[in-house]
Amino acid sequence: xxxxxxxxxxxxxxxxxxxxxxxxxxxxxxxxxxxxxxxxxxxxxxxxxxxxxxxxxxxxxxxxxxxxxxxxxxxxxxxxxxxxxxxxxxxxxxxxxxxxxxxxxxxxxxxxxxxxxxxxxxxxxxxxxxxxxxxxxxxxxxxxxxxxxxxxxxxxxxxxxxxxxxxxxxxxxxxxxxxxxxxxxxxxxxxxxxxxxxxxxxxxxxxxxxxxxxxxxxxxxxxxxxxxxxxxxxxxxxxxxxxxxxxxxxxxxxxxxxxxxxxxx
Ligand SMILES: NC(=O)c1ccc[n+]([C@@H]2O[C@H](COP(=O)([O-])OP(=O)(O)OC[C@H]3O[C@@H](n4cnc5c(N)ncnc54)[C@H](OP(=O)(O)O)[C@@H]3O)[C@@H](O)[C@H]2O)c1
Numbered sequence: 407x408x409x410x411x412x413x414x415x416x417x418x419x420x421x422x423x424x425x426x427x428x429x430x431x432x433x434x435x436x437x438x439x440x441x442x443x444x445x446x447x448x449x450x451x452x453x454x455x456x457x458x459x460x461x462x463x464x465x466x467x468x469x470x471x472x473x474x475x476x477x478x479x480x481x482x483x484x485x486x487x488x489x490x491x492x493x494x495x496x497x498x499x500x501x502x503x504x505x506x507x508x509x510x511x512x513x514x515x516x517x518x519x520x521x522x523x524x525x526x527x528x529x530x531x532x533x534x535x536x537x538x539x540x541x542x543x544x545x546x547x548x549x550x551x552x553x554x555x556x557x558x559x560x561x562x563x564x565x566x567x568x569x570x571x572x573x574x575x576x577x578x579x580x581x582x583x584x585x586x587x588x589x590x591x592x593x594x595x596x597x598x599x600x601x602x603x604x605x606x607x608x609x610x611x612x613x614x615x616x617x618x619x620x621x622x623x624x625x626x627x628x629x630x631x632x633x634x635x636x637x638x639x640x641x642x643x644x645x646x647x648x649x650x651x652x653x654x655x656x657x658x659x660x661x662x663x664x665x666x667x668x669x670x671x
Contacts, residue, residue, distance in 0.1 A: 408434075410445060417446040417667060418472035420459065424450040429473050429660075436664045440671055444470065453477055460485045464508040471503040471667035479514075479543060486512035492554070495576055496547045500659075501666045513666055515659045516544055517551025520629065522662070523654030529598070529625050532556040537593040539614045540602035541569035544629055548602055549573050553581040561596065563589035563615055564603075591616040593624070599642075600627045606636040613638060622646030629655050 419429045425448075433446040449472065451459050456478055463469050474482045479498040483489055486499060487509040493499050499512035524531055534557050538545055541564035549560060560577060562570040567588065574586045593599040593615055603614040607630050617638065620626065626642035627650035639649045665671075 517547035519659035522658040535559040537596035545602035559585040561589035
């Protein structure tokens with residue numbers, strides 16, 4: 407049982423809806439492990455209330471920062487006083503720190519969490535050719551983090567091609583050394599194949615690309631967390647591919663989020 411005192415530092419997770427989030431419980435474990443007198447609470451705010459909340463938090467002197475999730479990741483970019491170049495490039499913020507003078511700093515950790523998850527599984531992205539399927543918010547963050555991590559080539563395949571094209575243009579600008587291409591359905595020539603679409607969450611979902619072209623020497627990664635073994639991962643495993651589950655991307659972010667909010671180790 408934690409005791410909340412006048413010294414307890416306050417953190418939040420802002421979302422709409424918010425009841426489904428697990429961050430308060432997960433961050434509790436991090437605080438306990440780090441010996442932090444802090445508590446992270448759910449902040450249920452609709453999009454039209456986000457600006458007022460952010461303004462109020464600037465004057466809350468015992469507020470350390472907040473995790474930002476759906477639907478606020480994009481809107482938070484312009485509400486922060488300063489954001490990292492990664493957050494600016496991705497166009498989203500999922501973690502905010504309140505500085506002692508009340509200014510708010512934002513970063514995006516989705517992509518960094520994905521890359522760290524890969525590394526913890528023993529997969530180093532440096533020099534790899536990557537086939538990324540999807541061009542939504544998560545795919546975008548992953549694309550920039552992989553480019554930052556030193557991949558050699560990035561092909562993106564997405565149902566809406568314009569969205570893939572837009573990410574590739576951003577990568578070309580910031581990471582001209584990365585070879586880029588609009589991907590077809592065929593993942594055959596990649597070392598690392600990633601499903602960053604939402605296909606695979608529901609029973610009966612189609613595959614997002616042509617899985618018959620997967621090769622046994624490839625690493626196949628999901629970012630969907632439930633189910634853990636998606637039909638794609640099951641298929642890839644049967645083909646002899648090495649697989650990466652979706653959960654590590656989130657797990658790795660929790661420690662990074664605590665670090666970003668200044669929670670002492
Ligand atoms: N593991 C983690 O830490 C983590 C973090 C963030 C997100 N996620 C998961 O990642 C997934 C994507 O999240 P997001 O935030 O990127 O969502 P999003 O911005 O809505 O993007 C969804 C992506 O899936 C594609 N898609 C959706 N339905 C499709 C269909 N029927 N056929 C083909 N493509 C389809 C979309 O293609 P179009 O562009 O053509 O619409 C888009 O590329 C979700 O399952 C989410 O739970 C996991």
